Amino acid sequence: MSICTRRCPFCHADVELGNYILGDILECPDCGSELEVRDPNKVDLKELTREHEGFNPSWVDLSCNPTLVPAPSEKEDWGE
Numbered sequence: 755m756s757i758c759t760r761r762c763p764f765c766h767a768d769v770e771l772g773n774y775i776l777g778d779i780l781e782c783p784d785c786g787s788e789l790e791v792r793d794p795n796k797v798d799l800k801e802l803t804r805e806h807e808g809f810n811p812s813w814v815d816l817s818c819n820p821t822l823v824p825a826p827s828e829k830e831d832w833g834e
């Protein structure tokens with residue numbers, strides 16, 4: 755098991771993926787932004803840029819799988 759880290763697309767801090775899997779939502783330990791673990795092949799940076807202000811698309815590392823993108827804001831499937 756390897757510890758992989760990704761960059762937060764909002765603040766560029768290192769975020770440990772740990773045991774997170776695709777589709778999980780985690781919180782950046784630095785800026786508190788909600789991030790989604792996503793298959794980089796299914797990331798539409800243009801759409802993300804439209805939906806989220808304040809994140810840097812160039813910090814989304816599409817060469818790493820999985821990668822971190824801003825979590826979708828409209829559907830909050832947190833449960834309780």
Ligand SMILES: [Zn+2]
Pocket residue numbers: 762763764765766767782783784785786787
């Ligand atoms: Zn952050």
